[in-house]
Amino acid sequence: MNNVIEFNPQKRTRRRPSLASQSIPVPRGAHLDQCRESWLLALESANKSPKTIRSYTDTAAAFIRYLRDNGLPCDAEGVQPEHVRAFLVHERHRTSPASADVHFRNLRAWFNWLCSDEVAERTSKSPVLKGDRPEVAKKVRQYVTVDEQKRLLAACRSNSFEDRRDRALLTILYDAGPRASGLMNVRYTPRNPDESDVDLRGRRIRIRLKGGDEHWVPLGAEATRALDRYVRARSAHSKAASSPWLWLGIQGVNTGHMTPEGLRDMLVRRCRDAGIRRRITPHDYRGTATHLLLADGASKDAVQRILGWRTPDMVEHYSDALADERARDIHRRHSPADRLAAGKQ
Template structure:
């Protein structure tokens, strides 16, 4: 409009005209790649990076549940238009449908997925999975095994037959270094083929595969190594000893050539009942117990991290934090300032 012309249009009309102009300049978020299609690609990526089958299943189950939630509620279902409020609503839904712990798992899985989408260029903005939206999980008391309970378990396997020697070696190793059950039960024993042999008895160590697929040498104490040596002598007479590449052999059933992690779980349940220990005794309970005992004996957080094969120091606190006060009291009793005066 020229400067010498007065605009008598009403203020409301001018404001509407201005809003229309701004609206016409707004840029809509374009539709991105379909999340279902992206899920197939992500699964392929996870498999190619040698993620554990259980981990892949957890990731993909969460992604499928999220996609179904978006579709059911008529929400955007592509990589670009999913917003933080959509993720937040899904997490609330999961918490109410299942539990805070399950919602937290969903949060962590979605964070990995959208980080992958961003890294692949399927999403051009930042991830909609925000740290502040992580569900709060009530803290539960962790169950630890006492020294007396471990001695009672070992007492049930004090015999000299194959099964007793095998079980005693497993209990000793679990209590000594706390390996994950899948890593421990997939140790190979091929003394004639050094490249695949995971047992180094002279070096007192076992080569295990960690959760992320990395290999790790698990150290063994003197008693654990001696128990393993006794088992290897008993193993040599087993009918599957020459043909099986696995260290741990079964006694009955179709899986005699390879005792699996479920077999380890069942063995501990049986031994716990014989020992008169109330409640379940699981392989995972040994993990926190071993870490606590190492710290109690004077090992540093870094030492425990290396022994357990953990990637971060935070895992040490995660497994042993509840007993920190107990260790502090014992340290004070040993180093009490008042006692030195």
């Protein structure tokens, strides 16, 4: 018998690849689904607006879905900048650069939270890099012109409850540009002045900003007169005694509280009555007030305080689109050639 075993170096037994060698993302941190739920709790605890919370959590859900569909890491530690970059490119092609930019800002807020010392779910720096922000073409911001405002006010010049209410709303929006939710949630309790948000003698109303901070909005003499006329008409409303809200409705389920949606509907109706073909929104007045105050010489710090913004960046955001118009107006008043011809140089 031949007990010699022939050795053939060409033949090698194939070994089955281990699970570790296959391209399966191995979680290294908390799953993003759970992080999303925790972030929701944190946002609610911080008293963020429902609209802001919905935007943040919708972005988180879309990002998780993209990672899962493409076999990418779906945990707080495993996400890399290239994963975020690919998601933003995908969203830019699927929707628009503006939508991708919203996702970028929301993801930046989420991962900054995950990287914070308080949460510490990610030990490395945020994968949302500043250089990956989508480029969005700037559009000229629309604002309410003097002619449009005059036509809107003329459309509600009668002495009826509805016209007094709408004229007061239009005047306050034009005068100080408050946010729709803040304006429509002003309380009016004349029997309990300490809880009332209306101070006619002080020419101001108190609104609640994003995050719950209270802010007194100053009113000019005309806005105060319009509000005073409405308050007198309000006293005859059937819900005047029972409703704690300043703005009352005349139709619908809840006439005891006119909502931001009711304000938007009012503007649509008044634009139609005034023969204005374009759509004017409450938010258009925010930029309008900013532009008009700056054009009349108000400082950026004063405008920031009047509009209730926490940082001066928001003043730039709302006023930049109309800066060229303000510059042209300044040039008309200080034209070097005109001054020379007039003998002022």
